[in-house]
Amino acid sequence: MMLKLLQCSLLTLLYTQDSAASPEQSSSVALDGEYTLSWLQDSLVITEGDTTVWSTVPGKPFIGASAGNDSFPGSNGAFNITQVDIDRCTDQSISSVQSVPWDGTVTGSAGQVKGQLLSCGTGSAEFELTFWISANLTDQVAFYLNIIQQSGSATPLKKLYFSFASTANEDIYGLGAQASFASLKSQSIPVFSREQGVGRGDQPITGILNQNGSFAGGDKFTTYTAVASYITTEGRMFSLSEKSTGYVNFDFTEPDTVTFRYDSLSVDGAFAKAGDMFGAVERLTALTGRMPQLPKWVDNGAILGIQGGQSKVEEIVLHGLNVSCPIAGVWLQDWVGTHSQAGPYINVSRLWWNWENDQQLYPAWPAFVQGLRDQYNVRTLSYVNTFLANVSTKPDGFERNLYAQADKAAYFVQNTTTNSTAIISSGPGLDAGIIDLTNPGLRSWFSQVLKEQVWGANISGYMSDFGEYTPVTSDTRLYDLVSDAFFAHDEYPLLWAQYQRQTIEELGLENEALVFHRSAATGANQYMNLFWVGDQNLDWGVNDGIKSVVTIMLHMGLSGYAHQHSDVGGYTDTLTYSNYNVTRSAELLGRWGELAAVSSSVFRSHEGNIPSVNAQFYSNDTTYQYYAYNARMFVALAPYRRLILETECATKGWPLLRPPVMYHPQDLKARQISYQSFYLGPDVYVAPVLDAGVQAVSVYLPGGSNSTFEHVWTGQVYEGGQDITVSAPYGKPAVFLVNGTQRAELKSFTNFVHLENGTKLSIA
Structure with missing residues (x-):
């Protein structure tokens, strides 16, 4: 060990003493007793013993940068990204490969490559690429890339490129909620949290929604998640760190190369080479964290998604018990009351985001929740999101107008142009603000709201919705002025999951609470015990229908999200003026229930966004019997599913699906x-x-x-x-x-x- 370190130090000294040393000259640095960083004539290579863990492509530049500001126009969570590259650097030189002091490493040092980026328009830049073995993660290599802007360029550099070797037969999986591809090889994948869109390429619905310059339909690359990690068929793992939250695009279109483009001049992360894909996932989740365990009560049956008030809920529960439907809980998203909005042909019901029970639908909310539990052993889930809506026009009134209180205290994400709350409109009559999770005052205040007004009714959890709406405009301001809105955007899902988990732990509800999210970020998995794949069309589509649910869960599983589920039956109805409507059939509902029974870690249904036009599980005895059958199949698999959750998902991070x-x-x-x-x-x-x-x-x-x-x-x-x-x-x-x-x-x-x-x- 000492001899190897001495040899590497001498090689480094010889190499760095000659600042004009040719890139063809070889040099090596020991990262620890097993890992070595080497410059071998025309490429960088990191080896673990005799195994090549990572390398650049021989003879090709592996660091780059460009100027220009990317464009992110957005409306209500739908962002359309345009990449702008000016004066992209086309060449590089290597000046040294040496050992440098570095905190948190096995040896107290790291291997650092220094060089210059050339042909950047009229300018140039220096770069430092550092590799090390973390003291607490000794089976992977961490890296930090920093580009130092030099004078002489008319346009400052804004983003970096980092390229390394792949192989033509290496397939790639992960990068969060990817719905449209099996392997990601040959694709160029943007990683940015946003509304996934309605259709995502399924026609004609996507074209209808994207008319007149709208991006509401999305495309094959739009997703709620910003998870910058993947694994490959060769057992490789790669991930950016949870601190690197800028926009990133992974380009897998070249057979022998992976290139990621990161919208900043510094980035960090880690990579590893395991024996197989299971080992790669295990190393990934050792880095990003593993999901907390699901409460055992979810194994007992279906969670019935119902809206309509206390009497309707109890009637549907009793009907289910009469047709032998095992019921673990009810999910009542309308506990806060509903607001009618005009839509094509029919009004749409929206929720009042004020986090207190509605006096018309649920006048005896705490007693009703407890009664369901005491009489039928049925738990209750509710609904919470990242917004507070102005309820000043709510017809049946309110106890507290949380929006007004938060607006007065400047607890929302702010707009510097108006010097006020950055308003998110969710249709006529429903304006809201996004709570600013970087504001310690908001965190303390909203935690009390959650504990008293949400958890205080003895509920067992809720849908923790949204997380992808934070604007990225130059006039967006957060309380923590260090948190640039652009970088805060993809960090927000992580902060939201972390905040919810902290509240659960403060209440001592770790073994009871079920809180499920659709937005996600690198590292957010360690704070959520259930991922939900979001809002799918009520159809059989590949990109945004029932088929997309499976693809999303598989990629999320290989991104470190081990337990997941979908809305049984889907969510998104679309009624248009184009003679094309999307509503749910009884057949789709039944088949979706089958899918959930044999794939999901939780069996939960949804009425859809326009319940009156959809087949519901409780529509008649026929639909309820099919639903009850699927719920029984789900329960029958519970002992096996629980075994895998406890012995493989929790301990190794392996996905259930x-x-x-x-x-x-x-x-x-x-x-x-x-x-x-x-x-x-x-x-x-x-x-x-x-x-x-x-x-x-x-x-x-x-x-x-x-x-x-x-x-x-x-x-x-x-x-x-x-x-x-x-x-x-x-x-x-x-x-x-x-x-x-x-x-x-x-x-x-x-x-x-x-x-x-x-x-x-x-x-x-």
Whole structure:
């Protein structure tokens, strides 16, 4: 060890003494006893023993920068990004590779590469690229890249580029809630938290919503999350740190190169090389954190999404119990009351964001919540978001106008042009402010609001909505003036999750509370025990319908978010003047329930944004029986699901839902599977029904002849490495037990299959 360090120090000394040393000259720096940074003639290489962990592409520049201001015009959470690059540097030189003192490392030092960026228009710049092994994460390499602006350029540099080697056959997964791709290889992916849009490329709805310059329909790259981490089929992990919250774009379009473009002149993160994709996820979550455990009560049944007030809720709960629907809870987002807004053909109901119970719908709120729990063992979930709405026009009045109080105290994100609250409009009659989580006064005040007015009713959790709306305009100001609005935007989902978790821990509700988010950021997973995939269209679409749910969960799982779920039935109705409407059918509702039963860690339904035009689980006995059946299937899988959550998700960060490529990284067909099939833990393989009118599914069984798949409904056993077609009537998604598993925790599921195999379900 000492000899190796001495040799590396001598090499570094020889190299750095000659400031004009040729880039062809080799030099090495020991990062610790195992990792070494080397300059080998025309590339940087980091090795762990004899294994190459990371390298640049030989003969190609790996650091760059450019001038120009990117554009982020936005309205109500929908941002349209235009990248602007002026005077991009096209060349570089290396001046030294040396050891430098560095805090927090194994050795007290780091390896640093210094050089110049050349041909940046009329100017140039210096860069420092530093690598080290953290004392608390010794199986990965941390890095920090800093570019120092030099004089001589007419336009200052604003952003950096960092490139490193990939391979043509390396597939890439992660980067948060990606809904439209299996592997991300060959794509260029922007990472920025925003409304995902309505349609996201599914037509004609996307085109209708994006008419006249609007971006409400989004595209294949719009997502609620800003998670800058990924893993690959070669067991590689890469992640920016939770402090690097600027806009970033990952370009995977070159076969041999990954390039990320970061909208600042400094960035940090880490990377690693594990033996397989499971090891890569484990190292990623060691860095970013792992999700807290889900409360065990969620295993007991469905969480019924209902609106309409106390009498309606209790009636629907009783109906469910009468049709043998296991019910764990109710989710009542309208507990704060509703506000009617005009829409095409029909009025739309919106919520009053004031975080107190509505006196018309829920006049006895605390007693009602407790009564459901005492009489039926049914917990209650409510709804909270990052806004406070002005309720001065609320017809049935209010106890406290939280908006007025926060506005007076300047607790909202501010607009410097108007010198007042930055208003977010959510349609006519509903103006709101975004709470400023950098303001300690707001944090203290709003914590008391949550504890007294939300948690005080003995609820068991809530949807923790939004997090992606913070403006990025130059006249946006936060209390913490150090927090530039541009960087605060993608940090906000992290702050929101962290803030909610802190409140839960202060109340001692870690084992009871279920708080689910749709916005996310790098590192936010360590503060949320459930991710929710957001608002999908009530259709069968690939980019924004039921199919997108599976793809999102698979990529989020490989981004460190181990337990997730979707709204059973979807959310987004669209009624247009273009003779095209999106509403929910009973068939879609039933099939979505099947999907949730065999994929999600929580089974929760949603009425949709226009409940009156949708099939609901409680619409009639037929829809409720189908829903109850799916809830029973979910409960039957609970012992197995809980085992995986406790032994693999919690301890290793592995996702509950796994793409086939995780187990079969060399199977080229498995690499291209997105929504078509997945593993639930290691022992269950599923091909859900995700198209209308389908009573049989074709499914690829990965792995080859050394893998077996037993179809649970027929008992037939198939070998891997082939495409098969199996019957899939209502209630019978294609579910297989893998490799003859005899796991005891699956006994309740096989009992369910035996008891329910003859059950006939209908959508009529």
